[in-house]
Amino acid sequence: MxxxxxxxxxxxxxxxxxxxxxxxxxxxxxxxQHWWPGETPFEVMVGAVLTQSTSWESAARAIENLRETGNLNPHSLQRLPEKDLAALIKPSGYYNDKARKLKSLVEWLRVSCNYNLSLLNDFNTADIRQSLLSVHGIGPETADSILLYALKRPVFxxxxxxxxxxxxxxxxxxxxxxxxxxxxxxxxxxxxxxxxxxxxxxxxxxxxxxxxxxxxxxxxxxxxxxxxxxxxxx
Ligand code: SF4
Known part of the structure; x- marks a missing residue:
């Protein structure tokens, strides 16, 4: 059922x-379908960027690299030099561009909720969406994937x-x-x-x-x- x-x-x-x-x-x-594969909301957000223009399997390999090196959390990603991040996410393709996008997303998290995603509960969905769309590399599909699968908002x-x-x-x-x-x-x-x-x-x-x-x-x-x-x- x-x-x-x-x-x-x-x-x-x-x-x-x-x-x-x-x-x-x-x-x-x-x-x-048990979506979205990801142990934390942050991992889901990272996955939403890494799966752009590539298969989920390729994105998952990049996520594993981040996990194995202890970088699958916003604080570590914030500290990680962009070129090192690009090397880790190479399996997902467009890795230089995606490294920049992830850096922008992490900076957005710092500014909007100090990396504490539960603080976003105080904001309405339309405001978060608009804010996400201002982040480099976050278009409607990625923003809505983050809203639905990471933040559990009813966005199609x-x-x-x-x-x-x-x-x-x-x-x-x-x-x-x-x-x-x-x-x-x-x-x-x-x-x-x-x-x-x-x-x-x-x-x-x-x-x-x-x-x-x-x-x-x-x-x-x-x-x-x-x-x-x-x-x-x-
Ligand atoms: S074209 Fe129509 S019938 Fe064919 S696979 Fe797609 S939905 Fe199904």
Missing amino acids: HAGIIFKPTKDNFAPNKLEYIYNKLFERYSH VIDAYTCRILSRIGVVPEGGISYDNYQRLFTTNLEPDTAIYNEYHALLVKHGKTSCKKQPLCNFCCIASICISYNSRI
């Missing part, structure tokens, strides 16, 4: 019905998998395909629920990696019956 998905009442029940159907089918197929994360799957199915948000419009589609139709948002995003990623790839494996897809792209081809 899993937590039931709860939708807000709406006049147009087209999108909610599809969103509910997709969630239930994906959960039935893939079950709990959109990524390329989500856009690809939903646009193929034929769920296109008002205003067209964009990060903000897709996020609004979910948050206007789903009650704000951190556990559901966590699971739903993870399930979409799983589906994007398993079936709805660039070259989709539609014959194995559990949501093919509602997919406009698939049904227009058969």
Whole structure:
């Protein structure tokens, strides 16, 4: 069993019905995804930066290097010279750029909460998001991943998998395909629920990696019956 998905009442029940159907089918197929892998909120934040433009496996190798050298905490990362940090996170790719991003994130933590993440509980989600977006290298997807998976805020994360799957199915948000419009589609139709948002995003990623790839494996897809792209081809 899993937590039931709860939708807000709406006049147009087209999108909610599809969103509910997709969630239930994906959960039935893939079950709990247990996101986000990480022992502490800080580790999740670091992972959100390191997994940019690379696979989770590559990011995880970089995280292990930080852990093994005792640098997987904000104080150590703050002291670590940027070039040494870059060497440790090399497996994640774009390591010079990501080292700078991590340094900026750690500085943000120092300024905003003196490295004490529980102090962020006093701030509302919109303010933290806006502040995170001002940090070098933190875009909407990374900021929202940090908010949802590290800080447990009910923020729906959109990524390329989500856009690809939903646009193929034929769920296109008002205003067209964009990060903000897709996020609004979910948050206007789903009650704000951190556990559901966590699971739903993870399930979409799983589906994007398993079936709805660039070259989709539609014959194995559990949501093919509602997919406009698939049904227009058969
Ligand atoms: S039927 Fe094919 S294109 Fe449609 S969601 Fe499934 S895998 Fe993607």
